Amino acid sequence: MRPVHPSVTRRPLHRRALDVQVFAREDGLFDVEASLIDTKSQDVPLAGVPRKAGDPIHQMQLHLTIDATLTITAASSDTLWMPYPEACAAHGNAYARLVGLNLLKGFRQDVAERLSGTQGCTHLTELCQILPTAFIQAMAGSIIDTREGDADGNPPFQLDRCHALRRDGATVAKFYPRWHLATPEPVPTAS
Structure with a gap:
């Protein structure tokens, strides 16, 4: 990755790592395992307890099962590392509310309606936002x-x-000549 200002000395503060893995199941469904991990490069106090540099501040996972129509048929979450153990994991099975949502039909808006604010965990809800494009990328060229x-x-x-x-x-x-338009299609105007 290219630094924004390579001539300026920098020191790392924070890292957020996102990972999404998609698996094809024998029964024709797909499993998605998505994770978010936040780490600091220095020790920080959290809820009165020191958290060592490199230990996760957050380590959270979403587990989804998705059918061929891209509809979520099962969903759950795990929070392995959190700043406030008594409170952070108290959302219970909130992410089961993803069941029935379709990744391509208003997914991000539906997630916000069901899980934003105090209805869920900010970090898990944000992790949901990358799922449609990650899943489509997994399917591109093989399933789609x-x-x-x-x-x-x-x-x-x-x-x-x-x-x-x-x-x-x-x-x-060059790569999709059948679908090339010599001139841009006009943008529809609102009546």
Whole structure:
């Protein structure tokens, strides 16, 4: 990673590591294991107890099972390291409220409605936000066709979702010529 100001001396303060792993199950479902780990580079007092540098401040996990329609069929969480043990783990089974949500249909908004603020844990709820793109990345090219588009004649899902894959751009012209647009499609205006 390139430093913002390479000529300035820096010292590390904090690290947040996010990890998402997706597994295909024999029964046709998928398991997602997502984790968030925060560490400090110096000792810090937490709830009156010193936490050593490098020991997690937070270590939290989400466990999901997802079906072929990208709907969550099972969900739970674990909090292994936390600043306030008596309080942090007291959200109980709040993340079971993810069951029934679809990763591609209003997922982030639904998570906010069900688990924001005091309804859940800030860190676990934030971790939920990366799940749709991480899961799609796991499926891309193997479960989801990223070359030909869908049966209804729509282009592959990833086109027009980022600047590199603009349908009127050079990348799409080169790697997805069937879906390239010589001129940008007009943006619909509100009536």
